[in-house]
Amino acid sequence: TDWVGYKVYLDLAGTLGKGQRRHDSDNREELDRARFALDLAAEGKSVAVVSSGDPGIFAMAAAVLEALESAAKPEWEGIEIQVAPGISAMQAVAAAIGAPLGHDFCVLSLSDLLKPWAVIEQRLLAAAEADLAIAIYNPISKQRTWQLGEARTLLLQKRSPETPVILGRNLGRAGQSLKVCTLAEFNPESADMRTLVIIGSSQTRIIERKYGGVWVYTPRRYD
Amino acid sequence: TDWVGYKVYLDLAGTLGKGQRRHDSDNREELDRARFALDLAAEGKSVAVVSSGDPGIFAMAAAVLEALESAAKPEWEGIEIQVAPGISAMQAVAAAIGAPLGHDFCVLSLSDLLKPWAVIEQRLLAAAEADLAIAIYNPISKQRTWQLGEARTLLLQKRSPETPVILGRNLGRAGQSLKVCTLAEFNPESADMRTLVIIGSSQTRIIERKYGGVWVYTPRRYD
Numbered sequence: 517t518d519w520v521g522y523k524v525y526l527d528l529a530g531t532l533g534k535g536q537r538r539h540d541s542d543n544r545e546e547l548d549r550a551r552f553a554l555d556l557a558a559e560g561k562s563v564a565v566v567s568s569g570d571p572g573i574f575a576m577a578a579a580v581l582e583a584l585e586s587a588a589k590p591e592w593e594g595i596e597i598q599v600a601p602g603i604s605a606m607q608a609v610a611a612a613i614g615a616p617l618g619h620d621f622c623v624l625s626l627s628d629l630l631k632p633w634a635v636i637e638q639r640l641l642a643a644a645e646a647d648l649a650i651a652i653y654n655p656i657s658k659q660r661t662w663q664l665g666e667a668r669t670l671l672l673q674k675r676s677p678e679t680p681v682i683l684g685r686n687l688g689r690a691g692q693s694l695k696v697c698t699l700a701e702f703n704p705e706s707a708d709m710r711t712l713v714i715i716g717s718s719q720t721r722i723i724e725r726k727y728g729g730v731w732v733y734t735p736r737r738y739d
Numbered sequence: 740t741d742w743v744g745y746k747v748y749l750d751l752a753g754t755l756g757k758g759q760r761r762h763d764s765d766n767r768e769e770l771d772r773a774r775f776a777l778d779l780a781a782e783g784k785s786v787a788v789v790s791s792g793d794p795g796i797f798a799m800a801a802a803v804l805e806a807l808e809s810a811a812k813p814e815w816e817g818i819e820i821q822v823a824p825g826i827s828a829m830q831a832v833a834a835a836i837g838a839p840l841g842h843d844f845c846v847l848s849l850s851d852l853l854k855p856w857a858v859i860e861q862r863l864l865a866a867a868e869a870d871l872a873i874a875i876y877n878p879i880s881k882q883r884t885w886q887l888g889e890a891r892t893l894l895l896q897k898r899s900p901e902t903p904v905i906l907g908r909n910l911g912r913a914g915q916s917l918k919v920c921t922l923a924e925f926n927p928e929s930a931d932m933r934t935l936v937i938i939g940s941s942q943t944r945i946i947e948r949k950y951g952g953v954w955v956y957t958p959r960r961y962d
Contacts, residue, residue, distance in 0.1 A: 546959070572833045574959075578841025581956040585946045593949040599834040603824045610795045611822040618801025620862060622845035622871060631961030635870075639843055642869035646862040648845060723808045726816040733804040736769070736797075738854030 520553045521566035521576075528689070529566050546576060550583035558591040570604040574625055574653045605712040606651035609684030612694050614723075614731035616682060616714050619738070621649035626656070626663045633663070640667055644674035649720060649734050652713040656704065664704035664713070671715060672699060680716040680732050683707055696722065696730055743776045744789030744799075751912070752789050769799060773806035781814040793827040797848055797876045828935040829874035832907030835917050837946075837954035839905060839937050842961070844872035849879070849886045856886070863890055867897035872943060872957050875936040879927065887927035887936070894938060895922055903939040903955050906930055919945065919953055 519526055523540040532538060539556075541549045550565070557563045567576040577599045584592060610617045622643045628636060643650050650671075655664045671679075677700030685708070686692045695706070699715065707713060719738060723731040742749055746763040755761060762779075764772045773788070780786045790799040800822045807815060833840045845866045851859060866873050873894075878887045894902075900923030908931070909915045918929070922938065930936055942961060946954040 570830055572830060572838045572840055574841070577834070577838035578956050578959050581837050581841075581946065581954050582958050582960075584954070585944065585956075597954075599838065601826045601830040601834040603826075604830075607793055607795060607824040607827075611793075611800070611824040614804050615795045615800035615822065617795055617846075618797070618804075620845070620847045622843070622866070623840075624843045630959050635961055639869040639871065642865040642871075643845070646865035647858075648862065648865075721808065723804065731804050731807070731820075733801050733808075735805050736801050736853050737805075738858055 518553075518556050518561045518563045519566055520549060520556070520563060522568075525566050525568050528568070546579035547583055550576065550580040551587065553580065554583060554589075554592050554595060557595045558589070567602075568605075569608075570602045572599055572601055573604040573606075573623065605653065605684070605687065606714065608687035609651075609682060609694070609712045609714060612684060612687055613682050613696065615733040616649055616680070616716055616720055617651065617734065619649070619717070619719070619734045619736055620646075621651060621717075621734075623651045623653070625653045626667060627654040627660065628663060629660075636663070637666075637670065640670050641674070644671050647675075647717045647719075649717045650715040652715070654709065655707045655711055655713050657709040664707055668699065668702055668704055675699060675715070676718065679718070680720050680722050682714040682716075682732055683711050684714075685711045687712075696732060740784045741776075741779050741786045742789055743772060743779070743786060745791075748789050748791050751791070769802035770806055770809075773799065773803040774810065776803065777806060777812075777815050777818060780818045781812070790825075791828075792831075793825045795822055795824055796827040796829075796846070828876070828907070828910065829937065831910035832874075832905060832917070832935045832937060835907060835910055836905050836919065838956040839872055839903070839939055839943055840874065840957065842872070842940070842942070842957045842959055843869075844874060844940075844957075846874045846876070848876045849890060850877040850883065851886060852883075859886070860889075860893060863893050864897070867894050870898075870940045870942075872940045873938040875938065877932065878930045878934055878936050880932040887930055891922065891925055891927055898922060898938070899941065902941070903943050903945050905937040905939075905955055906934050907937075908934045910935075919955060 571577040679699040681702040683695045720734045794800040902922040904925045943957045
C-alpha cells in the first residue's frame with residue numbers, strides 16, 4: 517500500500533498501483549526514513565522500502581534493522597519484515613566488463629561520515645596486503661573530495677601501477693558509462709557519487725578484444 | 740539454442756524451448772565446459788552457460804574469460820559475450836537473516852584446490868585484523884575437511900567468541916536451512932559444500948525477535 521524511498525529510486529521503481537501511496541525522501545536521513553516506514557507498517561500498512569542495488573549492501577536493510585533495534589517502539593514488535601536481495605552496483609559493473617570479482621575480493625565504503633578515516637585506511641591497507649580485488653562504494657561526493665585520491669595513493673604503495681581499475685557509473689540507467697584504466701592512470705576526479713570503482717588484485721587481467729574494447733577478469737587460480 | 744552447465748543447475752533453470760539442446764556436465768572441469776561453450780558459439784550457436792548465483796562471483800564468467808584468453812582459437816575472436824549478473828549465495832543468506840553484509844565485508848573462497856592455503860590464511864587474518872565481515876564460499880567438501888576448522892581457529896585469535904556466525908544452505912531451493920550461532924559455538928562439521936558461511940565483524944549484532952527467531956545485521960556506523 518505504501519512505497520517509501522529516495523525520490524530518484526521511487527521514480528525508477530515504476531508506476532504506483534491503484535490505492536498505493538508514495539512517500540518520497542531525499543537521499544539522507546536513512547534512519548528517519550526507516551522509522552517512518554516502521555510506523556506505517558505498525559498501522560497495518562504493507563510498506564515497501566525501495567533501495568537501489570541490493571538493500572543488504574550499503575543500503576536500507578541495515579538502516580531498518582538499526583531503527584528496529586535502537587529506538588524500538590512496542591508497536592513495532594509484531595511487524596513482519598522481508599529483505600529482497602538485488603543486483604548491487606559492483607555486480608552490474610563487474611558483469612559489464614567481464615569478471616573482475618571472479619575470485620576473492622572485498623567491498624568497502626569510502627565514506628567517512630559514519631566511520632573514522634583511520635578505519636578506512638586500515639581496511640584499504642589490509643585488502644592491499646592480502647591482494648584482494650576491491651569494490652569501492654561511495655568513492656567521492658561534493659563534501660568528500662580527497663578520500664578517493666588518498667585511497668589511490670595508499671594502494672599504489674602496495675600494488676603495481678599496472679593494476680586494472682574499472683569505473684562504472686549509472687549502469688543499467690540512462691547515461692551509463694564504463695571506463696577501464698590502470699591504477700597509475702586513474703584520476704579520482706573522473707569519479708563521482710554515482711560511480712562504483714573496482715580495483716583489481718595482482719592477478720586481475722585485461723584481455724584486448726579483437727574488435728575493440730577489453731574484458732577484465734580475475735582468474736580462479738592464484739599463482 | 741544451447742544450454743551448457745552443471746546438470747543440477749540446468750535442472751533448476753527450467754524447461755528447454757523448442758529446438759534447444761542441453762549439454763550437461765559434472766560440477767568440475769569448468770575450463771573444459773567454457774571451451775565447449777565457446778566452440779559451440781563459434782559454430783554460430785546462441786549459447787547460455789548456466790551458473791548458480793552470480794556467474795561473476797566464484798562462478799563461470801571467470802572460467803569463460805580464462806578459456807578465451809589462455810587457449811584462444813582464431814574462431815573465438817568474433818564471439819559476442821554477455822555476462823548476466825544474479826543473486827549470489829551470500830546475498831540470499833544475508834537477506835534471509837537481515838543485513839549482515841550491510842557494511843564493509845570481504846568475500847573469500849576457502850578452496851585450496853586452485854590457490855595455496857598460505858594465501859587463504861593470510862587473507863583470513865587480514866580480514867580479521869581489518870574487522871571486516873567475511874562471506875565464505877566453498878567452506879568444506881568431501882576432499883577438503885580441515886580448512887573450515889582451521890579458519891575458525893584463526894578467526895578466534897582475532898575476533899570475539901561472541902561474534903555472530905550464519906550458515907545458510909540451499910537458500911531458495913528445496914531443503915533450505917539457515918542457522919545462527921556464535922564463533923565459539925560454531926561447529927565446522929555443520930557445514931557442507933552447499934553451505935555459505937558469514938562471519939560477523941566486531942559490530943555485527945543479533946536482535947532477538949519478540950515472536951521467535953533473530954535478525955543479524957552490521958550497522959552502517961562504526962564506533
